[in-house]
Amino acid sequence: MTRRTTSRVLVSQHRRPGADTAPEPGETSLQVGVLGPLSLVVDGRNCTPSAPKPRQLLAFLILNANRLVRADECIAELWGSHPPKTAMSTLQTHVLYIRQILRNASADRSHTLVTRNQGYQLKVAAQASDRLRFEHLAQRGREASVTGSFARSSQLLGEALALWRGPALTDVPSGALSSAHVIELEEARKGVLEWRVEADLQLGRHQDLLDELGTLATQHPTHENIQAQYMLALHRSGMRPQALGVFHRLRCRLRDSFGIEPVPRLRRLYEAIDAEEPALLRLTGCTAT
Template sequence: MKIGVLGPISIEVNGRSIVPTAGKQRQLLTLLALRCGRVVPIATLMEELWGDSIPRSGLTTLQTYVLYLRRLIAAALPEDPPPAAASKELLTTRFGSYQLAAPCEYDLADFEGLASRGDSALERGDATNASELLGRAMGLWRGPALMDVPLGRALAMELIGMEEAYMRVQEQRIRADLWLGKHSLLIPELRKLVAQHPMHENISACLMIAYQRSGASWRALEVFRNLRTALNGELGVEPSGRLQSLHQELLSNTPELSLTDFVLS
């Protein structure tokens, strides 16, 4: 079994897709796939599919969906052993729950592994290896995660965690590239990120450093002003002490802004 969730959902058995076309069956399979190797309580699955409006026939309908998924799995399996029995080993019934077997390939697990190795490299000060590993992790994303799956409560929470993990990896890779001196090359990517996340202090700090080290200190000061305006307007707070210190370095015409607090923190 191969599972891909970092983009359009992709789940294959023996090279054959088992992703159903119907929305709720697709939703059910996706939640089981995201928690593959772990039991998922029936109550969680029903809440994902129907929220607070679980129909009286909800349990029967869920069992029908599971039966349909097993038929898709069986159709992708060889005849020996009997596919119906083998499909129950891939999608098992536990007491009050269901469980999808752990896959042989899983893009989310690969992403998390590369991200962890990249973080470790950055902590060691190995920016070259960190940039390569974190870039590979980002490259596993084929588009917005779960982009073609209806989202209930459980999947929505899973998606938030995945998107936050991606953004953290991207921020770490940017830090590594700043440490490697790729200031000018990073400016377009950082400008887009700052526009998307106008109150994200670390991203703004990285753009300030990139501008200043590219000879555009006035643009760095503009980034700080925009950040301060956004924080004051939305939250009524000032930028953190670290950002204030970076701003003072700019005002004092420091030759090169310090990387340490933002790049290896």
């Protein structure tokens, strides 16, 4: 996929430094969710805390699942650069509250909030976290695409995207540390969507993609890879003038907003469409790489 300052898509699937190994995937009655509103569900019962600070702390711990989070990080997340003098004792109270919820909610001891080395670690099995499942499916989907298994790739990436219930943690105030995680998640979601669209283009589903890509192109008017995918889908659907128009509008936006031209790859795609090159009608992977 195109990487550029004006349309950068960061799909980070590697584990962050300091992260411990998550428990092996398995069946669990407990589910935590951050791909949408904050969610803590046990046996179909909503156990999500309602108080603002415990919700914020729980979200932060879930975002850092299976990683040791220092107490000072938690304090910075909850109170910013001017914490109250009672911050440490209040944090401990919130931790105790969350730990009690987990203990009451499930007898599965793979889901525990432990204290060690002046910090906290929320242990969550891979199948219990929508974020961890998303990252796992996204990784497998990209690998399938690289090997040319586009039907499998489309299926896996579609399953990853289906885990999203709305914008990440839309109902929880985010401190500086959580905000970075949320931005990363939303960028990852966008990147996975591009990979899934590419797989569908390879499968000849260009007409089925027109409405979706039209919406995406409107939402991301200077994102070159999305515009390229839209151009290709339009051209393959017999809408060559519309495809050329997408390029002209993008060029104007990039010039007016950033003083730059579209990347060479996109210009070559425009020239190929303009010349009606037969190769474009074959499934040759003309966009994301």
